[in-house]
Each structure stands twice: as C-alpha cells, then as structure tokens.
Amino acid sequence: MSKTTLRKRIALTATTALFAGMLSVATAPVTQAAVHVAAGQANPVLSGSGDLDLFVATEVNTGGAAVVSPVGVGGAAAVVTNARSTRLLAKDTSTGTAQTVTMLTSGVLSLYANATTSTAFAATAGTFSSATGSAFAGEFKAATYGDPATSVFLEGGAASHTATGIAVLWTAPSSAGTYTISKYYSTNSGKPTLATPSGGTLGSQITVTVVAASAGGAYSAAYSACYTNTAVGGGTVNAGSYTADSTSSNVVNGAQWYLKFALNDAYGQNLAAGSLVATATNGGIINMSSTGDGSALAAGTAATVVAAGTGESGLVRIDQPTAGAPLTTTVTITYNGTTVCTKTVTIAGAAASVNISNVATGDISSTTTNASWLSDTFTSGAASGREGHYYITLKDSAGNNVKPASSAEFSMDPATTTTTVTALAVNSSVATATSSTDPFSKSVGTFTCGPVAGSSAVKLRHTSATTGVTISSAAFTARCADNPYTYTVSTDKAAYTQGEIGTMTVQFLDSKGNKANSVIAVGASTFVLPMLTLVTATGAATALTDVDGVIKYTFTVGTSSGMTAGTYTGIVDFTGLTAVAATKGTPTYKLSTGTSDVTFTEVLKSVVALIASINKQIQALQKLILKR
Numbered sequence: 001m002s003k004t005t006l007r008k009r010i011a012l013t014a015t016t017a018l019f020a021g022m023l024s025v026a027t028a029p030v031t032q033a034a035v036h037v038a039a040g041q042a043n044p045v046l047s048g049s050g051d052l053d054l055f056v057a058t059e060v061n062t063g064g065a066a067v068v069s070p071v072g073v074g075g076a077a078a079v080v081t082n083a084r085s086t087r088l089l090a091k092d093t094s095t096g097t098a099q100t101v102t103m104l105t106s107g108v109l110s111l112y113a114n115a116t117t118s119t120a121f122a123a124t125a126g127t128f129s130s131a132t133g134s135a136f137a138g139e140f141k142a143a144t145y146g147d148p149a150t151s152v153f154l155e156g157g158a159a160s161h162t163a164t165g166i167a168v169l170w171t172a173p174s175s176a177g178t179y180t181i182s183k184y185y186s187t188n189s190g191k192p193t194l195a196t197p198s199g200g201t202l203g204s205q206i207t208v209t210v211v212a213a214s215a216g217g218a219y220s221a222a223y224s225a226c227y228t229n230t231a232v233g234g235g236t237v238n239a240g241s242y243t244a245d246s247t248s249s250n251v252v253n254g255a256q257w258y259l260k261f262a263l264n265d266a267y268g269q270n271l272a273a274g275s276l277v278a279t280a281t282n283g284g285i286i287n288m289s290s291t292g293d294g295s296a297l298a299a300g301t302a303a304t305v306v307a308a309g310t311g312e313s314g315l316v317r318i319d320q321p322t323a324g325a326p327l328t329t330t331v332t333i334t335y336n337g338t339t340v341c342t343k344t345v346t347i348a349g350a351a352a353s354v355n356i357s358n359v360a361t362g363d364i365s366s367t368t369t370n371a372s373w374l375s376d377t378f379t380s381g382a383a384s385g386r387e388g389h390y391y392i393t394l395k396d397s398a399g400n401n402v403k404p405a406s407s408a409e410f411s412m413d414p415a416t417t418t419t420t421v422t423a424l425a426v427n428s429s430v431a432t433a434t435s436s437t438d439p440f441s442k443s444v445g446t447f448t449c450g451p452v453a454g455s456s457a458v459k460l461r462h463t464s465a466t467t468g469v470t471i472s473s474a475a476f477t478a479r480c481a482d483n484p485y486t487y488t489v490s491t492d493k494a495a496y497t498q499g500e501i502g503t504m505t506v507q508f509l510d511s512k513g514n515k516a517n518s519v520i521a522v523g524a525s526t527f528v529l530p531m532l533t534l535v536t537a538t539g540a541a542t543a544l545t546d547v548d549g550v551i552k553y554t555f556t557v558g559t560s561s562g563m564t565a566g567t568y569t570g571i572v573d574f575t576g577l578t579a580v581a582a583t584k585g586t587p588t589y590k591l592s593t594g595t596s597d598v599t600f601t602e603v604l605k606s607v608v609a610l611i612a613s614i615n616k617q618i619q620a621l622q623k624l625i626l627k628r
Contacts, residue, residue: 043055046112050114051113051203053096054111054181055095055111056101057085065086066085066110083112084110085109087104087172088103089211096204098205099205099206100206101207102211103208103209103210104212104213105173105175105212106171106173106174108172109169109181112165112166113167113203115156115164116163116185117187118185119156119184119203120183120185120192120193125150125177125179126171127149127170130168131143131168131169133156133165141154146194146195154166172210175210177210178207178208178210181208182204182206183205184201187200215266224263225237226260226262227245227261228259229246230248230256242260248434249400249435250345250400253324253347253350254466257317258316258318259318262312263310263312270310274311275308275337276311276314277307277334278304278305278316278333280329281329281330282327284318284319285302286316287305287316288300288314288333289315289316290308290310298317299319300317311335311340318345318347320347325349326347326398328344328345328346328347331345346400348400349398350467351395351462351464351471352395354394354462355394355473356390356445357393358373358390359477359547360519360547361480361481361516361517361519361548362448362449363480363482363517364450364451364482364517365451367425367447368520369387369519370387370519371383372543373518374386376439377439384429384440388427390445391443392445400434401431401436401441402434403432403433403434404430404443405464405465405466406465407430409463409464410461410463412459415459416459416475418450420480422449422450423447424460426443426444427443427444429443449480453481453482453510453512455477455479455480457476458475458476460472460473461473480517482512482514484510484520484549484574484577485581485582486509486511486581486582486583487506487574487585489505489587490587491587492505495591497557499594500556502532503555504552506551506552506572507550508545508550510549515550517545517549518544518545518549521541521544522574523577524541524575525574526571529570529571529572531564533558533560534553535554535556538553563593565592567588567589568588568589569586570585571584571585572584
C-alpha cells in the first residue's frame with residue numbers, strides 16, 4: 001500500500017468508539033522504553049509501568065472511525081488490537097511526559113494505558129469521550145466527565161491493583177493550535193479528581209499540534225538527510241547512525257565513496273515511492289540502492305543511475321572510472337525531479353610524486369633523531385613516536401595526498417648513496433590521513449650519516465605494493481655534522497628605536513667549524529639583554545638549531561618599566577658549551593627613544609649657523625650695490 005493511501009485512510013473523520021479489556025503486568029513502576037513507530041504503522045504494545053506511560057494508536061485506519069479494542073483479559077494484544085485514531089499525521093517515539101503529536105483539525109486520538117489506581121485525563125481544549133476501565137474485575141467505576149468534557153475521571157478501588165487497561169478518545173478542536181493532554185494518577189501525596197485532575201501525580205503528557213492542512217507527502221529538506229561516508233557498513237542515515245559528512249578529504253586509489261540518504265516529509269515520515277535519479281560529474285561511476293540497508297552494493301557501470309523508491313534509506317556507491325586515475329566528482333540525487341542531495345568527493349589516484357620537506361641536519365656516525373625536530377604529535381598533544389629527519393608526502397597526478405601501504409614501499413635510490421649519507425629509511429608509522437592540514441598525511445623519514453661532516457644530494461623511491469610502479473623524489477640535500485660546540489651571536493641591526501621588533505641570531509658550529517646538526521640540543525642558556533624584552537622563549541635545554549645550525553630569537557625594544565637611550569652590551573651564555581670551549585656572546589647595540597626633542601646646544605648651533613648665513617647674504621648684497 002502506498003504512503004499516500006495510508007495518509008488518506010488515517011485522515012478519516014472519527015465517528016465511533018468501543019473499549020473493554022484488561023492486561024496484567026508487573027506492578028513495579030518501571031519507565032517504559034520508546035516503542036512507538038511512525039504514523040500508519042502497528043500500534044505500540046501496551047507495556048511498561050502501571051501509571052507512567054500513555055500510548056497513541058498509530059495503526060492505519062481502514063474503518064474510518066476512532067476505535068478502542070473490546071478484547072478480554074490477558075494477552076499482549078489486549079486493549080490495543082483494534083485501537084484506531086483518525087486524521088493523525090505524525091507521532092514521536094516517546095510514551096512519557098515529552099510526547100508530541102501532529103494531527104488535522106477535528107481528528108480523534110485513540111489513547112490507552114495501564115493504570116493501577118484512580119486516573120484522570122485533562123486537556124487544554126478538545127473533548128474526551130468513550131473513557132473506559134476494565135469491565136471484568138470491577139477495578140474502575142464508570143467514567144465521569146467535566147463540563148465541558150476537557151477532563152475525565154476514572155475512579156479506581158481504595159487500594160492499588162494489578163495494572164489494568166484503560167482507554168479514552170480525545171477529539172481535537174476544529175481550530176488549529178497547540179494543545180496539551182495530561183494523565184494524572186493517585187499516589188500517597190495526592191489524588192486526582194474530576195474537578196482537580198492535577199491533584200494527582202503527572203504520569204504522562206502529550207503536546208498536540210493541530211493543523212488545518214497536512215504538510216506531509218512532499219519532500220522536506222529539514223527532515224531529510226544526506227551524508228558522505230567512506231564505508232558501506234555501520235548502519236544507515238535513517239537509523240541515525242550518521243549526522244555529518246565524513247571528515248576524509250579523499251579515499252585511496254581503488255576505494256569507494258558512499259552517499260547515505262534518508263528522505264522524509266515535513267512530519268519526518270517516509271515519502272511515497274517515486275523516481276530517484278543519481279548523476280556524477282567527470283565520469284564518476286555510480287550505483288544506487290533506493291532501500292540501502294548497509295549491505296554490500298556492487299560497483300556501477302555508468303555516471304547516471306535511476307531507481308524507484310521512497311528514499312527512506314538510500315545508498316549511492318561512487319567509483320573512479322579508470323584505475324589509478326584520480327577522480328573528483330559531484331554527485332547529485334533527485335527525487336521526482338527535486339534535488340535532494342549534492343556532494344563532491346575525491347578518490348585519489350596512484351602515487352605520482354614523492355615530496356620531501358622539513359629536512360634536518362643529521363649527526364655524524366649515527367641515525368640519531370629528536371622528537372622536537374618535527375614536533376610530530378597526536379591530536380591529544382601526546383608525542384606520536386614518529387621521530388625523524390624529514391617528512392615524505394605522496395601525491396597523485398592531481399595533487400591529492402596519497403597514503404602508502406607501508407614503510408616497506410620506500411627505499412633509497414642506490415645511485416645516490418655516498419659515504420656521507422649511507423642510507424635512507426621511513427618510520428613504520430606511515431601516513432594515515434589525506435588532509436593537508438593533518439601532520440599524519442605525511443610519513444616520517446630518517447637518514448644515516450657517515451663519520452665525516454658534509455652533504456649529499458639523495459633521492460627516496462616509492463614502489464607501489466599494488467602495481468609495482470616505482471617513482472622517485474627529486475634530489476634533496478641531506479647534511480651531516482657534529483654536535484653544537486661553539487657559537488656566535490649577532491643582531492639584525494646595530495641600532496634600534498623604542499617599540500621596534502628585532503632578531504638575534506645565534507650560529508652554532510661543531511668542533512670542526514661546520515654548522516652544527518639539528519638533532520642534538522644546544523643545552524640551557526642565560527640571556528642578559530639590557531632594555532630588550534625577549535619574545536621567543538629562552539633557556540630551554542631541548543632547543544634545536546635549524547638545518548643551517550642557527551637559532552633565531554625575537555625581542556622587542558624597551559621594557560615594561562620604560563627605556564633609557566644609550567649603547568648597551570648583552571651577554572648570551574649557553575652554559576653547557578661555554579663550560580667546555582665556547583665563548584659567551586656579547587652583542588652590542590644602540591637604543592634611542594625616537595623622540596623629536598633637541599638639546600639647548602643643538603638649538604644654539606642652529607641659531608649661529610642661521611646668523612652666519614644671513615651675514616653672508618648681506619655682504620653679497622652690499623657688493624652688488626657698490627658695483628652699480
């Protein structure tokens with residue numbers, strides 16, 4: 001039966017109501033789990049605690065009238081088998097105090113519940129009718145109604161009894177609006193009455209939105225969803241397993257993208273069966289299931305696919321058209337001509353280039369590394385254990401990052417091996433991400449230095465484990481040197497004005513005068529720089545030089561207490577080095593306040609110069625007059 005037919009049947013006017021029956025359950029007040037399903041589906045089973053739940057009949061109404069089942073005592077089907085509401089549009093899945101219903105004006109809700117004691121229903125508008133308790137055990141007296149019938153009272157016996165089925169019909173007002181239905185029950189702290197239903201304890205409540213016309217049946221973007229995913233399994237959008245697109249920038253060569261979508265109307269209900277069309281740009285190959293359930297979906301054969309279905313739980317698989325060739329494609333899904341999803345995804349191609357960056361200077365006669373060189377950490381900030389001398393990034397022909405299968409795919413180009421750099425290697429924790437902003441889109445490499453300082457132009461190769469194709473990086477310089485031993489200090493300017501930003505450069509050399517390596521820390525330091533305020537942290541014993549054996553420090557001219565102009569000499573002491581062979585650095589610099597004030601001597605000098613100039617002009621004028 002189509003969804004449209006279901007809605008037409010559920011929207012018939014209420015005319016009659018019947019009820020009788022009782023269902024025995026445990027009397028312990030346990031909160032009922034949500035069991036309701038979408039409007040037009042099976043009625044929820046009467047279960048849960050005796051007084052804390054209220055149920056709404058949601059089953060398709062083929063008889064046209066609101067009904068409560070007149071079945072006998074016992075059995076899971078008691079009370080609910082034939083219960084029917086009319087003009088119901090949507091019902092949430094809860095049964096407690098936060099329920100919601102959407103229905104048409106003048107529709108009728110068939111309500112039922114378990115009760116162990118006196119129970120009252122109250123509504124802010126509308127009317128109750130056909131309220132009934134058990135007709136078999138004498139648990140409840142005849143129902144009494146308020147005037148108007150916005151309340152109804154079912155009086156039980158003096159004591160609490162086995163949970164017994166009760167039911168009532170509520171007819172919605174003929175005017176659109178938002179109304180509330182509440183169910184109260186008797187406890188030691190209070191008992192509901194017809195005049196004061198709220199004198200009891202609130203067990204459940206429904207907020208009812210009454211509308212003049214249905215907004216159902218048509219696609220609603222607000223209640224539909226479409227998300228990208230890198231795997232077919234793990235559930236479907238309709239089941240709520242996915243709430244956002246995959247964070248992956250691409251999937252690896254030969255893998256697939258998936259679009260999972262769920263189409264609904266304005267009440268969150270499934271649409272009627274219609275035409276679903278998916279298209280992919282740039283030759284992307286797609287296949288679609290209109291009722292995707294997380295099971296495997298075979299690769300498609302074309303860039304357009306058509307299917308019939310509701311889109312309740314759809315799935316689109318996306319493949320690259322040519323093996324090894326990168327693909328960026330935009331997939332568009334339409335339902336009866338209306339665009340319901342547009343997503344752009346990328347499938348990386350085979351690795352086409354090996355890119356090297358952040359190359360350190362290694363220590364002679366070793367493969368020593370230092371975690372501070374690459375600062376390679378997990379997102380939590382913890383060290384990743386991926387220490388190395390350089391980064392390696394694989395890219396396909398379109399510039400997409402590519403993840404290697406393992407470190408075994410990398411090797412040194414043997415033609416570039418020298419006695420200075422004897423080997424290249426890659427950390428076993430290779431790249432696991434493809435986003436360029438993620439440090440784990442890069443693999444980490446190391447090189448082995450020989451016993452003599454120097455540098456070599458070397459190349460790193462990558463051989464695909466899948467295709468056997470080998471590509472090589474461009475030649476990059478790998479330098480080797482010994483540990484920091486001595487150093488020199490310089491500033492970027494000889495003179496500064498208050499408020500300027502300056503740079504102090506410390507050049508570290510090894511014992512042979514070569515620029516020091518980047519993996520052995522320079523050790524603790526003490527800086528005394530009068531009238532300067534260091535911005536870069538200093539004194540860290542773990543500081544490393546750059547590839548040229550340099551560390552740069554930034555400072556501002558002046559201090560928090562001001563500045564006095566003059567010429568100053570600072571002291572830069574790397575204590576571990578000066579204790580052995582190094583000499584403390586003593587940079588000298590001139591500072592000025594940058595003001596426009598001038599001294600009296602300077603003013604007097606200017607006045608004398610001006611007078612002398614005037615005298616010369618007078619003398620010249622006199623000579624000119626005498627000549628005439």
